[in-house]
Amino acid sequence: MASTSRWKGWIQLLLGLSITFLFFYMMAPFVVATLIGSIIALIVYPLQQKLTRKMNPGASALILSSGLSLVVLLPIFFILFAVVYKSLQLATRLQTALSHGWTLGNVLEWPWVASILNFLSGYFPVDPDWMHKQGLALLQGSSAKVYRALTNSLAHTPDLVVGGFVVILSLFFMLKDGKRFLKFLADLSPLPAIRSQELYQTFESTCRAVVVGMFAAAGVQGVLVTIFFALTGMPSPLLYGLLAIGMGMIPIVGNAPVWMGALIYLLVQGSYFKAALMLLGGVLIGFSDNLVRTWVMEGQSDMHPFLALVSVFGALNLIGAPGIFLGPVIAAVFVAFLKMLAQEIRTAPKSRKKPAPA
Secondary structure: OHHHHHHHHHHHHHHHHHHHHHHHHHHHHHHHHHHHHHHHHHHHHHHHHHHHOOOOHHHHHHHHHHHHHHHHHHHHHHHHHHHHHHHHHHHHHHHHHHHOOOOOHHHHOOHHHHHHHHHHHOOOOOOHHHHHHHHHHHHHHHHHHHHHHHHHHHHOHHHHHHHHHHHHHHHHHHHHHHHHHHHHHHHHOOOOHHHHHHHHHHHHHHHHHHHHHHHHHHHHHHHHHHHHHHHOOOOOHHHHHHHHHHHOOOOOOOOHHHHHHHHHHHHHOOOHHHHHHHHHHHHHHHHHHHHHHHHHHOOOOOOOHHHHHHHHHHHHHHHOOOHHHHHHHHHHHHHHHHHHHHHHHHHOOOOOOOOOOO
């Protein structure tokens, strides 16, 4: 009898593990999209509460999710598609020029390039022919890699559309039934109710700090890029401003390639005053990033900046671009959990050894 019960227990455990594995394997492609929709719902939930006072939760969730899709998500998709398509055209033109014998000879004869080479030749052996060959090889290899990356991005457009649809659905249902979902998680949690509430508050505050700070900093940088591109006479300042908003969310690199590319272009054209103005703009853009992020995130998250930075890189390596948002959030919840665990250990009553009977 005991042997039969033991076998039944093993079978139930195996069945439970198999079903759990199949469920998460099936949901794995959409976990990130679901988390993004949940984070957006968390940020706009105060608006949901205000609308719920005038209508039922389903109608208010439908209005908010539809409005955000039309005003935010859909424009972001078209902007990304336009930027990738435009970049693909430029990469194609560059590859065509290289295949038709375009060289860097004229570049090495530009006055400012020649002056740099003359300066370096006084301290290092500089061979213009060697630099020409290495520059062409680097340019050809880089353009080929960029072309492959862009074509792969366009090939994954259907996956991006499906992921966006899942984000919208997750946003709608989290706004509509978010309280029920939180209650379900609280019932399943092995932690005390007060600890579960602390974890949720940490998750909420970190989400707001990370997302709002990131978008605010990227928005300010996009405005500055647009202004300085317009002042220096660069083409399509609004398009590059929108591109700067997207790249401003990437850690370390940010939108430096945008304004540095414009700086190099102005130097090549011989517009040194405009190049100096663009350099000033780059300094202001970098300063605004730190200023806005610090101002928005002040008091919202006590996580160390180094941990936040490493978590972003780790999440980027694991799940791609969404890791920019999810990395710091997951790290903050983990740190909060460790603090709770340490507090529980400190406050737990210590067992005292009873004296042995005489």
